[in-house]
Amino acid sequence: MPRRLSFAVAAATLSSLAWSGQALAWGSTGHRLVAQAAIESLPANAPAFMRDPAFAAAAAEMARDPDRTRAAGRAHDRDADAAHFVDGDDQGLVLGGPALGALPPTREEYDTALRAVGSDSWKAGYLPYAIIDGWQHLVKDLALWRADAAGARLTADPAKAAWLAADRARRELQIRQDVGVWAHFVGDAAYPLHVSIHYNGWGKGPNPDGYTTQSIHIPLEGPYVAAHVTLAGVKAAMTPYRDCRCAIESETGRYLTADAAQVVPIYALEKAGGFKDGDARGPVYMTGRIAAAASEMRDMIEQAWNASASMSVGYPTALPASDFEAGKVADPYLLLHSND
Helix, strand or coil: CCHHHHHHHHHHCCHHHCCCCCCCCCCHHHHHHHHHHHHHCCCCCCCHHHHCHHHHHHHHHHCCHHHHCCCCCHHHHHHHHHHHCCCECCCCEECCCCECCCCCCCHHHHHHHHHCCCCCHHHHCCHHHHHHHHHHHHHHHHHHHHHHHHHHHHCCCHHHHHHHHHHHHHHHHHHHHHHHHHHHHHHHCCCHHHCCCCCCCCCCCCCCCCCCCCCCHHHHHHHHHHHHCCHHHHHHHCCCCCCCCCCHHHHHHHHHHHHHCCHHHHHHHHHCCCCCCCCCHHHHHHHHHHHHHHHHHHHHHHHHHHHHCCCEECCCCCEEHHHHHCCCCCCHHHHHHCCC
């Protein structure tokens, strides 16, 4: 059964749970928790507008959007649905193709590698590239914000300064949306069933340990998290800031590989009854997974902010954002408003 249909069937069996969340991701509660915990934990050197509680709350609501905009139409859904998962196999490969921890640099190359083993990025999922693309977009967003802020502060012409200040405000709204949507995919990658061929019960093939073949994906990520995981608990479980000092592609591969290592533990915990009412192991486990996503997102935002200083912006001449901040750009308005 195609993945999208299997989840639809699973969702149809959940009416008795009285849950209104979406399939194929953490439920609304989980996605809110990831984004809010991450943003509220940003260090003091992050831009002040991002550390505003209102920014965190709004971005946390936006983190649900990739689920809420499902069923928009065939073209939209066919492309967008595959962004939520990647089918890692028991050998650490994506359906026998590229290694989960060492993926090709672009989705085009990834798709080519998958086609060589009889699949493609729509069937296998392209979650890693949704994360990488969102991070790169954020770096550019923040570079534009740096340039706008510096230009508004340093430009002598009041009309130009007013336009740059307004453009900075527009960029802040754009960053809020972009961070929120991107948070969804960073969150998806911390739920082990999003990075595995065993995405909704162990499925077909060898199952020597007798793990469940029942549809556990949605009940655990949605209703269970809503009932057992709290923002305070997530924040308490977050790890200290870690700078990977590496390319975003490498860090994304590491993050996905670490989550894939949790596939057997989550099934073993389910088999042991850890997710039954009254068992403390399940809430601790799920809190830890959401905390892992929040920690990763916080770290990636900090790394994006640092990288944005050297990102070039402007047209027709693109210059590093740090040049705008250092006052080296004679007319920031000309480059940011664009000289057609």
